[in-house]
Amino acid sequence: MTNPGRAVIFIPARFASTRYPGKPLVELTGASGVAKSLIRRSWEAAKAVPEADDVYVLTDDDRIREAAEAFGAEVIMTSTEARNGTERCAEAVAQLAEKPDIVVNLQGDAPLTPAWFVSDLIGVMRASAHVQVATPVLRCDAETLAHLVTDRREGRVGGTTAVMRSDGQAIYFSKEVLPYVGxxxxxxxxHHHVGVYSYRPDALTQYGGWPEGTLERAEGLEQLRFIENGWPVTCVEVEGRGRVFWELNNPVDVERIETVLKKEGIE
Structure with a gap:
């Protein structure tokens, strides 16, 4: 039975990143030579998703709030106690007057996220009420795999990989390249894990009540808290369609992302 479901996209963003302070306000130059902040490009990526009923930036920092409101984004302020984007989403959904059926967490450092990645994710949630948490994965092409391996060899924490069962249920997520690439x-x-999640509001409520997990803390990956507490995470394999997907994790990623923006003609 198909469940249409009202879907909102949240974009969590914090200024005090351990690895890259001030990251949401870093400017990225597109194909036309115009520079836009990372948070603006992530917001524009979210606004391009036709299935999204509303888009909000979530932050605890007035600098990000002011920047986001200046380019027209709706902002929900969350607490400084939120340790990750999922906790921030749990706080934000509780503030909405009209509760959505589906909450999408589009990471504020993923401006190259194609609209169809999110559309596929929302589609899976709408098709099955049994899916409580879902996230996209992308089969690595040679270029992306080389970037992942190079980052780890040079001691940088780059993208995340996902290992899953044959039915798509996640087994594990890691900052290491898994399985081993010799x-x-x-x-x-x-499989490169794409930094987007979708949840039922009840899943967010449960998540907010659990303590930080041992694996979550070790990897710095919020989705592992679901796995550590026995909640299945559905991996949705998406098609790259020739688009290189990469997140802004380190300063070296600015050039990588700008290269893709220019190649794809993204202004």
Whole structure:
């Protein structure tokens, strides 16, 4: 039975990033030579999703709030106690007068997220009321896999990989490249985890009541809290359609992302 479901997109953003302070306000130059902040580009990516009923920026920092409101975004202020984006989403959904059926968490450092990634995710949630938490994964092409392996070899924390069962249920997520890649000339299939999540509001309520997990803390990956508490996370394999997906995790990623913006003609 199809469940249409009202869907909202939240974009959590914080200024005090341990690895890259001030990251949401870092400017990225697009194909036309115009520079826009990371948070603005992430907001524009969210606004391009046709299934989204509303889009909000979530933050605890007035600098980000002011920047977001200046380019027209609706902002929900969350507490400084929120340790990650999912906790921030749990706080924000409680502030909405009209509760959505589906909450999408589009990370504020993922401006290259294509609209169809999020559309596919919302589609899975609308098609099955049994799916409580879902996230997209992308089969790595040679270029992305090389970036992941290079980052780890050079001691940088880059993208995240996902390991899943044959039915798409997540087994584990890691900042390491999993499964092990010994030879880039003949690598195993590696799935790059895309920094987007969708949840039922009840899943967010449960998440907010759990303590931070051991694996979550070790990896710095919020979605592991669901797995550690026995909640299934559905991985939705999406198609890249030739688009290189990369998040802004480190200063070196600015050039990588700008290269894709120019290649794709994204202003």
């Amino acid at each position: 030879d880039l000339a003949n690598p195993p299939v590696v």
